[in-house]
Amino acid sequence: MSAVERLVSRARRVRPEGFPWAAPTWPVSVDRAAPQRHLGADYDTEWTRRYPARLVRAVLLDNLTRPLAHIVASPEVRGGEILEFVEGPAIYVANHTSHVDTGLLLSVLPARVRHKTVVAAAADHFFDRRWKAHVWSLVLAAIPIERHKVNRKSAEDTAALLRDGWNLIIYPEGGRSHDGWFQAMRGGAAYLATRTGRPVVPVHIEGTYRIWPRGGKRLRRSPTRITFGSPITAAEGEDARRLEARIDTVLGVLADESRSDWWTARRRAGAGETPSARGPDASPWRRAWALGPDPHGADEDDETRWALNRE
Amino acid sequence: MSPRPGFVLEVDRSTPSTLFWHGEGYRLEKLPVGSRVLYAPEPVDALADPVGAIRRALDEPLGDAAPLRSQLRAGMQLTIAFDDVSLPLPPMRGPDIRQLVIEQVLELAAEAGVDDVVLIAALALHRRMTDAELRHALGDRIFDAFAPHGLLWQHDAEDPDQLVHLGLTEQGEDVEINKRAATSDLLVYVNINLVAMDGGHKSVATGLASYKSLRHHHNAHTMTQSRSFMDQHRSELHSSNWRMGQLIAASGVNVFQIETNLNTDTFPEQFRFLQRREWEWTTRDRATFLASSKALRATPDRVARSIFHSIRAPHKMSAVQAGEVEAVHARTTENVYAQQLLEVDGQSDILTMGLPYICPYNVNSIMNPILVACLGLGYFFNMYRGQPLVRAGGVVILSHPTPWAFHPGHHPSYIDFFEQVLAETTDPAEIGKYEESYATDPWYIHLYRTGNAYHGVHPFYMWYWCAHALEHVGAVIIVGGDRAAVRRLGFKPASSMADALEMASDVVGRDPSITHLHSPPLLMADVR
Secondary structure: OOHHHHHHHHHHHHOOOOOOOOOOOOOOOOOOOOOOOOOHHHOOOHHHHOHHHHHHHHHHHHHHHHHHHHHHHOEEEEOHHHHHHOOOOOEEEEOOOOOHHHHHHHHHOOHHHHOOEEEEEEHHHHOOOHHHHHHHHHHOOEEEEOOOOOOHHHHHHHHHHHHOOOEEEEOOOOOOOOOOOOOOOOOHHHHHHHHHOOOEEEEEEEOHHHHOOOOOOOOOOOOEEEEEOOOEOOOOOOOHHHHHHHHHHHHHHHHHHHHOOHHHHHHHHHOOOOOOOOOOOOOHHHHHHHOOOOOOOOOOOOOOOHHHHHO | OOOOOOEEEEOOOOOOOEEEEEEOOEEEEOOOOOOEEEEOOOOOOOOOOHHHHHHHHHHOOEOOOOOHHHHOOOOOEEEEEEEOOOOOOOOEOOOOHHHHHHHHHHHHHHHHOOOEEEEEEEOOOOOOOOHHHHHHHHHHHHHHHHHHHOOEEEOOOOOHHHEEEEEEOOOOOEEEEEHHHHHOOEEEEEEEEOOOOOOOOHHHHHHOEOHHHHOOOOOHHHHHOOOOOOOHHHOHHHHHHHHHHHHHHHOOOOEEEEEEEEOOOOOOHHHHHHHOOHHHOOHHHHHHHHHHHHHHHOOOHHHHHHHHHOOOEOOOEEEEEEEOHHHHHHHHHHHHHHHHEEEEOOOEEEEEEEEEOOOOOOOOOOOOHHHHHHHHHHHHOOOEEOOOOEEEEEEEEEEOOOOOOOOOOOOHHHHHHHHHHHHHOOOHHHHHHHHHHHHOOHHHHHHHHHOOOOOOOHHHHHHHHOHHHHHHOOEEEEEOOOHHHHHHOOOEEEOOHHHHHHHHHHHHOOOOOEEEEEOOOOOEEEEO
């Protein structure tokens, strides 16, 4: 037996297993108090808004995220000039079909907005592990938002950030679409807008579902289109529910615009004929079918669902 | 947050291994599924202002005692007696509770102009304390003010000039105690209360007594009639001390009793895992356990012993009461029970215990085999109210290295007792015939009076302490002990807990119920 084999053999012999080398297991009969982990909605992101973290984030955004977004998603921006007229912090409300959305949206925002923006992220998904909380809050300035229950603290903290001059990106659907169509909206964005008086900038992101859909295993290059709508401000006395309906309507019009053109979408909106952005109320395959072929054309080597048809 | 109460765990498959003390070390043992583990209540909160609490206790005494301030006057003779090195365990971090209390008593005595003050360590038949131990217990100010002038005494139970016979109780028990204490205008006794047995009339009637007096309750008969001696209503030891205490009071000895409760915060931060429930051990706890247990295994016994005996417990005073002995002790006992009692349903066939490196009689010394037996079968076995944790005829399994080793300076008569008496019989009722010769041996008396030796009769008392358990259980097994020493004690040696359980099955059958007494912190089982 060689010296190395002897060493390995000895190491195997002394390899400890179980408690106390490993963490103890809990007796079944003992109730376990929820550990105070300061994760989820309790994670404190204040450090990510200090200058050292902002500097790191700016470097990453400008030198990594933006080039990558342009390579992978080739974004075409429509209505971006509207942002010139938005003064002070705003709430950017977008549809959500992919994890790519945030990086892409940040990439196309003007630098003055991009570097002073926080992103509402699901507390149960992005802040459930310490390392995830650290990474996402640093890289994207993510802030934890409870999406399954009302959490006054997260709402108050977010409102305070808006008052403090920070822009906010929020996805009112509360998560990525399962099939590329819009999901029902939640009232968080409208509530913040009515509470803080800040304008809501509606944004429609088209094409990211093809790049990395929910459950996707790898990124796929595909062109995207980001359409900005005119800022919406809560009218005097307007409640959050009414404002939420307005935002929902505008996002539908932007979706239509994305698939057609501004004038066509306007006319259809004026006639009350904007196609539903939530897709047909039908079986999953029909909803997928109704999305239609890639309007920008598939890549040569893209093995999409059409590949079967081509055969 | 208030401390968590005690807890009885039923071991299941997810239960991590259970910590057992093993002398100057500890082990993790996997107990069979279905075993019970008794976890003590967490230490109660300490008094925020201990000095203020002491002053209030002295000014507002319990029972029919007058405030201490009003009992002090110029020209009087004041004696302050205090518990010796056997309390608390482990010795506490400074300032010691005795120092805090006695300083306040002396402040009042100084204000009243009392000149004739003597301090007496209430040793009974324990070894004399060293100067360092006295200094630690009393603090520099007191030690330097009294010791150089010969005013800091250690009770000498063998000096006829220092003793006075106060009479016989109704049951014919001699009451002979320290003359200075008995004849003073006021005797202030400063007690530390760690378990329910401490304090009350026992402080004076035992701590300041002679062999002639002690033999009436330190014997096999009294111990087997004390079930347990932690339960004063069913303790013959308690009853005997009470009879003597009442005679002392009737003889005109004016005792002002000051009793203190300590919380059960036993080990400092670095050893905190010793009093945590295993499934709550943090990474640091596990790392400390692994590092310290590995290091201790490679450490010579002598070094390991000195490491452990250098531990100073973070005990804190949780209550203080003063005044008339019985009223004070009733309050003290209430506090002890409130802190230590744990309700347990029924007895079990086997009781397991891990024994630590220290007991009341080996502070800064060696835990010899007789003391191992005394700690396990005398103290821990008796930590019950109602009925013992183990059924009659059951088995007690102790974990301790039980070395065949004695401190020749502290325990000289133990060596002979082990070699001569236990070699012949281990029956507590039988050994009594040798007691007189050890008690009156001039060499042992000389060592007791002039050195730091326990009295010649002391090993007998330790064995009597085991009498109730020895009469009650069917077998005693010691895991990991020196085989020869364990056999000399009349017990069975086992090399592992699994072996011990296998051996126990010969006595209690193949499917026994098992209870493990997880200590520290101290707990007292209220067995229903």
